[in-house]
Amino acid sequence: MSQTVFYARVSTKDQNFTHQKDQAEAAGFTIDKVVSDHGVSGIHTRLSERSEGKRLFDILRSGDVLVVRWVDHLGRNYEDVTDTIRDFMRRGIIIKTVINKMTFDGATKDPMQAAVRDALIAFMAATAQAQAEATKEAQRAGIEAAKDDQQRYRGKKPSYDRKTYQAVIDRLALGEGASSISKATGLTRQTVLRIRDKPETAEAALSKWNI
Template sequence: MSQTILYARVSTVDQTLDHQRTQAEAAGFKIDEVVADHGQSGVTTKLSERPEGKRLWDKLRRGDVLVVRWVDRLGRNYEDVTDTIREFMRRGVVIRTVINRMEFNGATAEPVQQAVRDALIAFMAATAQAQAEATKEAQRAGIAAAKGSPQKYRGRKPAYNRDTLDRVLRMDAEGAGTSAIAKATSLSRQAVLRIKADPAAAAAVLAKWDS
């Protein structure tokens, strides 16, 4: 019998386990079991090497649904996150995110849909790593000690949020034109062009404001 399992990674500065479950249930997920790691780094420790991550790795079976708040709960290392998602898909596990309601399903057979799916996996994993690196940079710059002047370190706040950034990349991967993307996201053509030209940089700028 298939299960819907929520995996949560909880740190001292992140959301609580209860918050992550509440978010998932509010988004319509019926959670059968929660697997959670506490105080585990998403940068230096692979999911398969975390105490509860190991149990999750062994537990998931074909037909199961793995729910995470966002892919950064799986990890903040690009290679680890992409490898993990692809391995779970090969097993027949469906991965779904609470934020933006993304779904990664290995059963997708249509080539264009596969390409879009794989591009989104790569983009979201890169964003997770960029956010972690931006947080480190912010800490080194001493932003915590200069709360009154964040603009000195973070620059101008971007006109897009994570959902908008995901949508720009998704529409671009599907072949939509710059004007159509700008209209759909309420961004300027210039903003869309900047994101398309360097998605990693766009993600890094957003990550500085999310950190």
């Protein structure tokens, strides 16, 4: 007896597969079994290398239906997705997507139908990879922007460490001049004067940069 297996993948702790399963059922699928991977990046991990995803190759039989939200859940890139879909089809497994309700069935013997099907698989896999790369690039840009914002908030990194700062304070307390302290510590005279005039600001800068 054939079965319908729903495969879900969520990459962060904040996501959960229940929403994906609800979407599939709302689209009219009757799910017999759910297989899900948590905390797994689809960009870096092949389906056959995921702790639960690799089970699909064991539990699915000819005539079974594999339901996924979208083809990108079946691999990490164009080649991986297309290879996985073709592998399942060779085994007689039917693949269906929740989005757009696409069906990929390897049963057809008509070469024209097979050509159209394979072209569609290739197009969808390429689109999935392009979307994944765009998402990754957006995330990278967001991280860099956050770093820039953090750096602007903390201000310019001090040119001295806490030991050097303390040496300047101690020498100033002994009445030593800015030029002499500059020569002894390697700091510019202007930096020594800034520490002398606003020691609380210098101390705050060290704290912001965890120095």
